[in-house]
Amino acid sequence: MEELKLHMSELFNSQMTGIKDAIINLTETIKAQNSRIQQLEDRVSQLEKSTDLSVLENKIQKLSIKIVEKEQTLLANDIEFSGCPEVQNESAMHIIKTIAHKIGISINEKDIVNVERVGPRRPEEKDKPYRPRPLIVRLTRRETRDALLTAARVRRGFNTEGLQLPGPTRSLYINERLSGHNRYLFQKARLLASELKFKYVWTRDGKIYVRQEQGKERSRIREESDLFQVFGKS
Structure with a gap:
């Protein structure tokens, strides 16, 4: 019985040591992963601070205009x-x-x-x-x-x-023939021109132009924001 107790005690101590080592290794792994996550969060934060959203919006706007112009070219x-x-x-x-x-x-x-x-x-x-x-x-x-x-x-x-x-x-x-986008803009431009007494709204080669009266500079309408710039309302 004494030998059995001694053997069980040694076995228990051996298992506890293994468990402790596993816990230590797991703790170190978690710490390392937390450190990597923190580094990633820091990099994302730096990117967000260094990225000018207005630049991205401008690029998207230019890309949208190119797509619309390409669609009109097909017509x-x-x-x-x-x-x-x-x-x-x-x-x-x-x-x-x-x-x-x-x-x-x-x-x-x-x-x-x-x-x-x-x-x-x-x-x-x-x-x-x-x-x-x-x-x-x-x-x-x-x-x-x-x-x-x-x-x-x-x-x-x-x-x-x-x-x-x-x-x-x-x-x-x-x-x-106008693309769906340009047709919409042309109709809106005509409505606003009629309301605000603009004399000329026309298209040429798929492009939309507006002129308040003879002798005034013409304005081109590419997107909805241009309606506000030209007419002062959208």
Whole structure:
């Protein structure tokens, strides 16, 4: 029994020593990890202090503008025809060729990549004039697009009279196609210009310009913040 007690005591002491050593090693590991975490926190804190957030915001803003400009560039050969009466089984190609002929521009199928109505079809409402969806035309050459836009500007205010299109006489509009972002900015700019008596709001090559009156410097609208700078409100 004495030998057994002695053996058990030695075994217990040996195990306790092992446990103590393991606890010491674990404690040292935890301390080392805490030290690394603290170092990382210090580095993050230094980076936050040294990083100018305004610089990052400026870079993001410039990148957003480049993306919008790239999107608009993809529409460089597109034109939007608005006001064209819409019927089922219509020949959109024939409509475009007829309108182009009326404003003095001769085009054929080889000049057109694609033509289609865009957007959901609008339901007819009682006591309200029907608004047909616009026709979007993608042309093969930029020169043809520019010729159509120039002719439309010269004959501003022309309509469907004499074009043998269905329905009553309607005004027709030919404009360059804008990206979703630029379309939104253009609509906002026109509303603000009307409210604040600015005389000129126009687009040229997908760019939006505003001029208060003849002789004043023109301003370009790239983003919503420009609306505030130009008009004093957004």
